[in-house]
Amino acid sequence: MWYSSISVQQRDDAITAQVTTDPQSPWFSGHFPGDPILPGIAQLQMVTDIVAKALVMDMHLIDLTRIKFKKLVRPGEILDISILAGNKENTYSFRISSRQEDVCSGILTLAPKEEKKLFMNTDIAPTILRIAEIIINELKLEDVTPQTFDADLDLVDEIGVDSMDLATIALILRDEYGIRIDEDDYPKLTTVRIIAEYITKKQAEDD
Amino acid sequence: MADDRHYKFSEILADPVIHSQWEKVRKYFFLRESTYDMTNRCNIRCEGCYYFTGEKQFAAENLNVADWQQLMETEKERGITFVVLAGAEPSLVPQLCQTCFDTIPLGCIASNGLKVLPREIDYRVHISVWGNDQTSLEIRKAKDMLARQMANYRNDPRAVWVYTFTPVNIDEAREVTELLADNGHQITFNMFSSPVGYQGHLRHTPETLARTRAVMSELLAEFPRTVLFSPYNSVAHTHERGLHELFSCSYPRMNPSTAIGLGRSFRQYRTDLQWDRDAACCVPDTDCADCRHYAAGSAVVTARMYRHATNPTTFAAWLDYVDTYLAVWVRGYEKSATLCQEMIEPPAL
Numbered sequence: 001m002w003y004s005s006i007s008v009q010q011r012d013d014a015i016t017a018q019v020t021t022d023p024q025s026p027w028f029s030g031h032f033p034g035d036p037i038l039p040g041i042a043q044l045q046m047v048t049d050i051v052a053k054a055l056v057m058d059m060h061l062i063d064l065t066r067i068k069f070k071k072l073v074r075p076g077e078i079l080d081i082s083i084l085a086g087n088k089e090n091t092y093s094f095r096i097s098s099r100q101e102d103v104c105s106g107i108l109t110l111a112p113k114e115e116k117k118l119f120m121n122t123d124i125a126p127t128i129l130r131i132a133e134i135i136i137n138e139l140k141l142e143d144v145t146p147q148t149f150d151a152d153l154d155l156v157d158e159i160g161v162d163s164m165d166l167a168t169i170a171l172i173l174r175d176e177y178g179i180r181i182d183e184d185d186y187p188k189l190t191t192v193r194i195i196a197e198y199i200t201k202k203q204a205e206d207d
Numbered sequence: 208m209a210d211d212r213h214y215k216f217s218e219i220l221a222d223p224v225i226h227s228q229w230e231k232v233r234k235y236f237f238l239r240e241s242t243y244d245m246t247n248r249c250n251i252r253c254e255g256c257y258y259f260t261g262e263k264q265f266a267a268e269n270l271n272v273a274d275w276q277q278l279m280e281t282e283k284e285r286g287i288t289f290v291v292l293a294g295a296e297p298s299l300v301p302q303l304c305q306t307c308f309d310t311i312p313l314g315c316i317a318s319n320g321l322k323v324l325p326r327e328i329d330y331r332v333h334i335s336v337w338g339n340d341q342t343s344l345e346i347r348k349a350k351d352m353l354a355r356q357m358a359n360y361r362n363d364p365r366a367v368w369v370y371t372f373t374p375v376n377i378d379e380a381r382e383v384t385e386l387l388a389d390n391g392h393q394i395t396f397n398m399f400s401s402p403v404g405y406q407g408h409l410r411h412t413p414e415t416l417a418r419t420r421a422v423m424s425e426l427l428a429e430f431p432r433t434v435l436f437s438p439y440n441s442v443a444h445t446h447e448r449g450l451h452e453l454f455s456c457s458y459p460r461m462n463p464s465t466a467i468g469l470g471r472s473f474r475q476y477r478t479d480l481q482w483d484r485d486a487a488c489c490v491p492d493t494d495c496a497d498c499r500h501y502a503a504g505s506a507v508v509t510a511r512m513y514r515h516a517t518n519p520t521t522f523a524a525w526l527d528y529v530d531t532y533l534a535v536w537v538r539g540y541e542k543s544a545t546l547c548q549e550m551i552e553p554p555a556l
Contacts, residue, residue: 163468
């Protein structure tokens with residue numbers, strides 16, 4: 001385990017926790033040698049674990065939105081975590097801070113692990129991750145990973161995607177998912193989530 | 208012949224020649240253009256002139272360099288990376304062209320070439336040709352146009368001549384091309400596209416379109432270093448169906464969407480620095496059904512990458528088109544060898 005709980009408190013729909021990171025964790029030795037920082041995915045897993053513990057259920061992460069990483073986490077750092085249940089079932093907004101400075105925030109959607117098989121059929125999270133990966137590669141975006149890419153960001157206004165970028169992405173998606181993306185539909189494909197939903201719909205139509 | 212097999216994009220790019228060309232042209236996908244009428248004056252008056260048609264010619268002239276500077280800075284902020292300076296004759300206001308260049312360093316100036324632009328304005332310069340000097344005298348009322356243009360732009364790498372084919376000058380293109388080739392210049396081809404309401408003798412017919420295509424093909428084959436064009440350019444611009452019908456024009460005038468691409472970013476500023484979305488396209492007041500304009504194709508055909516990525520032949524033709532577009536419009540871009548020598552039919556949507 002790369003962290004230890006110092007305290008966890010639950011009140012109604014809110015959870016607050018304080019944890020400390022383990023300097024000996026393999027996360028730090030590999031990420032990165034000589035410049036250790038805690039990866040974003042490890043931070044998100046901490047939040048997931050805390051919610052699961054509070055609910056006394058084995059939960060796993062199925063979706064991410066509006067994730068923002070603002071500060072690096074170093075070995076041994078003490079982190080304050082606040083989590084609030086959202087209006088939609090199994091969604092949780094969270095904030096991690098260190099010495100009053102924001103580290104990370106966003107919204108997670110979790111699901112009980114025993115329902116994983118059910119979600120595999122309808123869940124668009126893998127598609128979202130793959131689309132994010134394609135966009136990151138094609139636009140050569142830095143400082144972002146598929147896991148940290150906000151699926152609800154406006155691709156044109158907030159990422160700077162233009163029609164030629166979108167055409168390139170559409171061709172790669174055509175290869176990967178075997179669907180045709182109509183040129184007239186480009187204006188509708190404003191976010192990664194919407195593209196994922198579009199693909200899912202097209203695949204369902206083709207079946 | 209283009210085959211009917213369904214290709215993945217990755218399979219098309221597996222061809223190393225296509226892949227190399229794709230990587231070359233995609234570096235320029237950042238180009239986002241807008242166009243600007245610089246002055247309402249011109250030193251000649253040509254029959255069928257696009258500028259002196261419609262309302263834009265009556266816009267007040269703004270010669271204030273500071274206002275243009277501010278406009279360019281605003282344009283840059285909203286993402287414009289390529290400017291096209293046109294109407295009526297930009298060389299009459301070099302101080303404004305210089306201001307544009309100082310702020311947005313990629314662009315092109317459409318000129319009749321009778322007054323040389325200062326060398327410091329390092330944009331591409333498109334010099335218009337409407338036939339041999341005898342025809343130019345008749346249509347443009349200017350003597351020795353080609354000779355004067357060549358003298359003004361001798362050894363100037365900015366210059367590319369734009370030969371506008373009309374039904375009455377098709378056979379003169381050879382004479383002009385030979386002369387330009389002898390003097391080490393380059394030429395590309397444009398098609399006369401009727402202004403709204405124009406029904407005069409310069410409007411193309413199926414027969415003149417076919418003859419033009421044949422001449423373009425001959426000149427491209429005979430003068431490959433002089434002629435910046437490709438077989439697919441010939442097809443796209445001499446097809447009986449105009450550019451809009453073939454490719455769905457993406458300029459705001461014909462495209463209501465403001466979500467992405469030209470519909471979102473393109474503006475056509477008049478001399479008073481105002482623009483009107485309903486009239487915004489590369490050559491306003493052109494009859495859209497008859498539009499085969501080279502500037503229109505440069506955006507409209509180029510934007511339709513997805514529908515051309517059906518098989519290696521069709522995609523190679525599209526790459527030739529984009530390569531030609533970049534060679535004609537972007538200073539310093541060197542045209543590659545043609546990948547697709549076939550005259551393929553444009554793909555349906």
